[in-house]
Amino acid sequence: MEFGFGSVTLIIFIVALVFVFKTINVVPQQHAWVVERLGKYHATLGPGLNIVVPFIDRIAYKHILKEIPLDVPSQVCITKDNTQLQVDGILYFQVTDAMRASYGSSNYIAAITQLAQTTLRSVIGRMELDKTFEERDHINATVVNAIDESAANWGVKVLRYEIKDLTPPTEILHAMQAQITAERGKRALIAASEGRKQEQINIATGEREASIARSEGDKQAAINRAQGEAAAIVAIADATATALRQVGAAIRDPGGEEAVNLKVAEKYVEAFGELAKTNNSLIVPANLGDMSGLIATAMQVVKTQKQGAVVRPGQA
16 A cells, blocks of 8 residues: 555644644643653643653643642541540642652642641640630641641642631530530629629718718818807907997987986886786886986996096096
8 A cells, every 4th residue: 555645744744743732831820740751850840831852751740839728537536634526627738849749749638638637636635625625726836837847848838727626525515515604604693793892882982972071061061150150259249349439429428328317217117028028927126216226327337437438538
């Protein structure tokens, strides 16, 4: 069977086309392809257009450089106080070295998963049950640090680990719920007692301040009364002195003595009249001449005072 020139040309064209397809490789963004030449690592192709030697070079591994979430299967962990915990989580990692990821481990994903589980069991085994709920951040950080140290040899960077669920047995859940209820009841009683204590303190403080205010008010009122009484006494004394001076001046005037006699007689009669009204019996003076004697005595006192008043200026 003979091939024509056209058939040979077609075969050459097909071979050239295959050669071109084998030579040119386009790597997507955030990907890395590992090239082996004759069975040995040759190069890592980055994103974009890359040229390899057909039939000599081959694409052995293809890696994604994006951050990858890895679900870590649920497992049972034993705490320091011998309590079983059902724990599951999620791990985030990223391929940083395509060559090491290809040849450092036969299956780096399985290796990371197993290492995360064993590290988690070890960390929880050193903690009591209550601490596992309080220190999730510490657990996550410890797991990441332990895995990242080993994963560096596999060309993988462990970014973070998050615990999704911590599930203790049903009996422990009921006990924890009872403990929480008791603790809340205790806090409520303490809060109520603190409220009553503060109420008593407030009442005592209010009574003390009110008592102080009342005493200050009484003190000020007493001072005001004393000052008022003193002022009244001074005013009365001034008024009395003024009246006496006016009476003395009036006596020295013409007809002053007769006016005084008349005034004394009127007061005498009024006094006996008032005295009679306060008793059932009519009171009559034992000696009606007493009135004239009283008037005479009063006038004698007035004359003496008048003479004294006249003498003093001359003596001065």
